[in-house]
Amino acid sequence: MERRAFLTDSLGAAAGVVSLPSAASRPEPTGAVGTSDLFELRQQLHSLYQLDDAFGGDEVRSLAQRHLRRIRRVINTTTYPDTIGRQLQLLAGETAEQCGWLAYDADDQDAARRYWGEALATATMLRDAGLEILVLASMAMQANHEGRPRDGLDLSHAAQERAQKYGSPTLQSLIAAREARALSLLNDKAAATKKLTDAMRLAERIDRGRPSPTWAAFHGPAELDYAQGTFYSEIGHHSAASTFLRAALSHQDRTYGRNRALYRITLSRSLIQAGEVDEGAAVAVESLQHLDEVESGRVMRGLREVAGQLGNVSAVSARSACAELTEYVHAKGAA
Template sequence: MGANGVLRQRMKQLGLTQEELAERLNEALQEITGRPGEISSRTVRNLLSGSSCRPISRTCAALERVFGCPVTELGFSAPSSMQHPPEDPVRRRNFVLSTTATAVAAVPLGTQRRSVGMTDVTRAAESMNRLVEADDRQGGHQALAAAALKGRDHVMELQQRNAGERVRRALYALAAEYSTMAAWACIDLRDLDTAQRRLHESATFAGLSQDPPTGLRVWVNMAMLAYQRRNWPEQLAAARAAKASPAARRDPFFGSMGRVRLALAHSSSGDRQAAKRELGAAQETLLKAGEVERPRWTSFYGPAELNHLAAIILNHNGQSAAAEAMAHRALSRIPEEFRRNRALATCQLALAQLRQGEPEQATSTATSVFTIMDGAVLPGRMRTLIGDFHRDLLRQAPSTTYARDWADRMREEWSRA
């Protein structure tokens, strides 16, 4: 008999290596017989090579438990003690184990859940990608947070089924992504207490996934949350953790992401020199990043977003002219479909213009934020920036026609909430 391609394909679907299948088979035997199994990776190699085309009853029972189907559907011939009567389809789906002087009760397969493989992970990830696209367009909103939590619950339900170690890690990484997306939506909505709970949950999933980019993403979002809370020490600590993370050390792309978060944290703390140093390092590091496949959530980051974040840092540092230049540079490169990011960069441009004593031009720029968002409710984070602009404008030019027109437009947009 030749190599067993059917078994190899089923192992691939579940993401199982030979060593992992041996481990799963031994666990199944423990459940069936009450005693640990002794199946080795060498046994699995024999099953795959075809040198063992009729496994013994114990091995067959374990195979059926792991893969959820009769061994005949795995490319094997069942031993006589496990022949399933063709006239009774229910009995054909019962596990039967016959050993000398021992009869073990069968477990109906109908009561077991289907095993999970990488195809299931891919399908769940596609739903995550749609949420990322919705966030790019509109930013955080209640429906996005609810959809993210629904996706997380689905992924955790998949975790309850049979799966290999690689699949389990991928599912935990995906659960972390869904929880982080829910947290991100809450940050945009300024529901910061809920965001913190979601991020703590996400940190747990990220640790279980052992996936470096997922871990870095959690630290980045923790730094952003601390910034929104105006908790500068925690922002600095989270940003340092992002910079020191394995993903940041291995890939210049993630290294740049961690460094710019550290630059923002230094800026918030009033350390302008450190902020300037880390911003320059983030810019240099990004130039070294190669074009490789990365998670879908990273699509927002690149030269355009780095310029946007640089505008925020420069505005914090009182360098309004440089901030204006960076905001213009960001807007020239942020894709049109990233409406939320374009609107946020426009807010930074308006603030930079206002702080240079150009209130009328700044008002025109700020008004374009509403056009960019195209009638969508402004996320809470954006409303905070618009509120800052509004207060500064009324201090500079309280009785001007354009300031009064701005106030009317702002009230109209605020009423959408």
């Protein structure tokens, strides 16, 4: 099956999942909203998380935006008790945050900022620490991605302060890894190393404290290996970086298709920087077969960067791989 047909079928099925009413569901609420309606709306958000993990943000984002519009309409056109109203508002904030994440992954950073601003306003209004932590951690990640590590560090600190009160070691580990990324971008190697050590130590305490929220389920050994790999890459130790990035790829669950694609591209870039041009080129070309199911602006940006690296190398294997990657990028852009 061709990539576009595969994604259309998969996303079409998902549209049925996140669409109210579905053929098998009761009519959409137009009067009073109860806990069963709230549960259904939350399950639809969970389905969006799963689609993002598998396929990336580019095409899933329109489904999330539609889901957010639905929740807003329910909030503004139906009746419900205050307890349900608060949960609907919280769900709207969580869905706005997911819209921001999907825009971020699609490399639409302005849209990501708008959605995260909306989500943070909702978290502040509701005084909900869980949503605050999620949004602040996301904004920290974006700041690092955009080359604003000082902002990334400040936002990570704010998220970590709240996470310590929340009491989830997994959540604290995730944020510590983002603090480490900001510190490495600020060239504070010692502090970054300490934060990565903290992240690994906290990840070993998952049987203690409060369970991590659903959105943090992706954080584990693979993400910590990836964090170590990017750290070594940023300080110029590319051979060590490649070792950790290989480990990240081997540890990552296959349900996280987008993350695995990102890991492969990052590994290829690190191998080329380490002077292992033939292997880096081979990994990059091999990754193309895995990208057919992924729609992620971040992944495609990484692929273009690798093609640029290979284009600057005179080796025949590099030139050949560069041509193949460039052709793929153009074809995918035209699809």
